Amino acid sequence: xxxxxxxxxxxxxxxxxxxxxxxxxxxxxxxxxxxxxxxxxxxxxxxxxxxxxxxxxxxxxxxxxxxxxxxxxxxxxxxxxxxxxxxxxxxxxxxxxxxxxxxxxxxxxxxxxxxxxxxxxxxxxxxxxxxxxxxxxxxxxxxxxxxxxxxxxxxxxxxxxxxxxxxxxxxxxxxxxxxxxxxxxxxxxxxxxxxxxxxxxxxxxxxxxxxxxxxxxxxxxxxxxxxxxxxxxxxxxxxxxxxxxxxxxxxxxx
Ligand SMILES: [Zn+2]
Ligand SMILES: [Zn+2]
Numbered sequence: 001x002x003x004x005x006x007x008x009x010x011x012x013x014x015x016x017x018x019x020x021x022x023x024x025x026x027x028x029x030x031x032x033x034x035x036x037x038x039x040x041x042x043x044x045x046x047x048x049x050x051x052x053x054x055x056x057x058x059x060x061x062x063x064x065x066x067x068x069x070x071x072x073x074x075x076x077x078x079x080x081x082x083x084x085x086x087x088x089x090x091x092x093x094x095x096x097x098x099x100x101x102x103x104x105x106x107x108x109x110x111x112x113x114x115x116x117x118x119x120x121x122x123x124x125x126x127x128x129x130x131x132x133x134x135x136x137x138x139x140x141x142x143x144x145x146x147x148x149x150x151x152x153x154x155x156x157x158x159x160x161x162x163x164x165x166x167x168x169x170x171x172x173x174x175x176x177x178x179x180x181x182x183x184x185x186x187x188x189x190x191x192x193x194x195x196x197x198x199x200x201x202x203x204x205x206x207x208x209x210x211x212x213x214x215x216x217x218x219x220x221x222x223x224x225x226x227x228x229x230x231x232x233x234x235x236x237x238x239x240x241x242x243x244x245x246x247x248x249x250x251x252x253x254x
Contacts, residue, residue, distance in 0.1 A: 024158030043106025065110030
């Protein structure tokens with residue numbers, strides 16, 4: 001069962017008047033602005049659109065099943081990547097991560113995907129494309145990474161934490177390969193009862209992960225010279241990776 005019409009009306013009424021001190025250093029406060037049914041190729045979802053008091057970015061939650069007051073709800077926090085998510089770019093594997101999360105959640109009893117509108121680790125599309133352009137011109141990945149910048153983690157997790165509270169989830173199991181994400185969400189009072197590793201299926205494009213190692217600066221390099229930038233805050237695990245390779249993923253990651 002998903003949210004009924006009555007529950008939706010109640011939530012919208014409560015959120016219309018919602019005000020709080022906000023989460024995190026930036027006092028992020030979000031409100032649920034609208035809710036609708038969203039049948040998808042990954043199963044039956046409801047989409048919940050959020051307003052926030054900071055950057056006016058319209059974050060969204062994609063909700064499967066009954067989550068109100070629920071315990072141990074599987075949750076994925078995904079950052080927007082226009083080029084990967086919508087267009088299928090192979091410069092990153094955001095789309096693999098997004099599809100795998102939605103497929104997994106769609107098959108479960110319930111679950112939530114938080115879609116955070118922070119393109120290119122929060123620096124926006126234009127700056128992300130500038131970083132791509134630098135790479136195309138032969139700039140090394142460190143320079144391109146600097147141009148891409150690093151996501152403001154605090155802001156990301158404070159919005160996500162507030163969104164989960166707005167959805168009245170009691171406790172969650174976070175779908176992530178990054179233990180740091182769990183710590184960050186816990187800091188904002190989210191009750192995390194477990195972690196679900198995000199394992200993406202191998203295909204001709206991500207097969208190179210199986211042969212790569214993590215570099216200190218947080219990017220991966222093939223044995224050739226091909227490099228990729230990582231736009232999601234956790235590195236993917238591809239089916240078939242050895243424990244050693246998985247263990248190496250987060251070495252040196254901030
Ligand atoms: Zn609030
Ligand atoms: Zn991407």
